[in-house]
Amino acid sequence: MGPQVIDEVLKHASRITALLAEMREISVAVSGGIDSVTLAMLATQTPNITVQMYHAVSPAVPSQATARVKQLARDYGWKLKILDAHEFADEDYLSNPVNRCFYCKTNLYKAISTVTEDVILSGANVDDLSDYRPGLDAAKNAQVRHPFVETHTDKRMVRDIAKSIGLGELSELAASPCLSSRVETGIRIDPELLPLINESERLIKQSVSPEPKTVRCRLRATGIVIELDGGSLSSLTTQKESALKGIINGVFEKRGYCYPVSFEAYKLGSAFIHIQPVHTHPL
Template sequence: MNASLTSLQNKANKLIDYLNQFEHYSVAVSGGIDSMLLAFIANKFSTAKVTVAHAFSPAVPEAALQRVKEHATDYNWDLQILNAREFDDPNYINNPVNRCYFCKSNLYTRISEQTKGIVFSGTNLDDLADYRPGLEAAKEQNVQHPYVEAEIDKATIYALAKHYNLKQLQSLPAQPCLASRVETGMKINAKDLDFINQVEEHTRQVFPELKNVRCRITRLGTFLEIDSVPETPEFQSLSTQLDQMCAQTGRIFSGVRTYQKGSAFINGMSHE
């Protein structure tokens, strides 16, 4: 076993040792690679009784729900799908700079009410350097972060997904909730989030090679953000299609620009 593989296995063992301290726990799974991998490792290697909790709402793409269901079936997870009810919270709807705090507060409250034992998140070491109000909600509700305890970062998560041959997960890009695409201070509503999802899904169908795709709803109109903006006829056709999609829903398509994490919605601090 080479040094890098040994190091990776040591990280996995440290994570499993941490998980095995508990008899019952739930893993909050969004459908992204971090929480999905944690659920996989917990169910496959942990000695505990594990519940996988997924909250489905307008802020979660349909594809994420289907991914969670498929993995739950394939790997025999005890899956609970619940409504976090964040759309009942005016603090969330008003979309302040710390919207994520209210989202996670509602999420962790519902999970704690409907599952047994402590709640785990997919937060990793890299997340601690970001602006993430949801971490404050986690702290208040005693939600624990096994990746942090095991000193695992995003690169290690991708490496572990590859190590366990989880092909769908190892190619999965970052997928923050759809509400993160709406400019701070603009109210969150289900129709906007559905439109955002439609635009992003359509873009990925046309250009499946794109890693980062974000539809941003801003006070200046609707933007598409991607890794780079190619000058090709196919891309010009996509721009025309997106302009038409916006017009059909009474929106203004303001063009395509290079992807920026968080889109500087909150003075340069990441919203994702």
């Protein structure tokens, strides 16, 4: 970043910390993605406020996200509480409707609000408002605030701020939604299956060189579909594709699951079907 860009980023970060300072006592829901991690870092650097981080664990949360949050808490002295949001006890969530995220976030914010009266914050940014995000409706119901939205901060600015406050390579951390997002709408969420999806994605990243920019292991009515970024998909030879199918079959079959495996180009949100028209969320 050039000096002018750095100055703009620092000014923007200052607007966010000024907003946080007005809240005095805050709780940050930290998923382990770059948005919530950056918000947590800014909160930690804001003087004269009390900050508590909350991270929910469940079969839908990639283990590497939890490890990342715990490591950051150790490195930067966060006050961190790990909790179970109990979404897997919610039949509305398990049935996997198109607005499954609403039930996930409803359970998350309920779990946090039962242990604190602080203002709850999420890392949602303005780019999220133009996407189908039923979790934002749950946030509205729970009176959760979104500092990045309130300061008109988009994803690129979040990454620039992350870099400016010392998060280094994490500033370019790829998006990785919860593992339930890999399951096609209407297929019941199976907590035993989600870690296998995560393991499959991890093994594919290790087995393809150069490492793919994007990997999604989708469970659809037709079977397992591995989505890769265009460059990685086009470079797969028939022999390599066959080898990857063997690896993936091995992951699922050892737990008693058997699915046909195919490969497609990555498409954002392709596991969601019958989605309502995109609209801007009033926050």
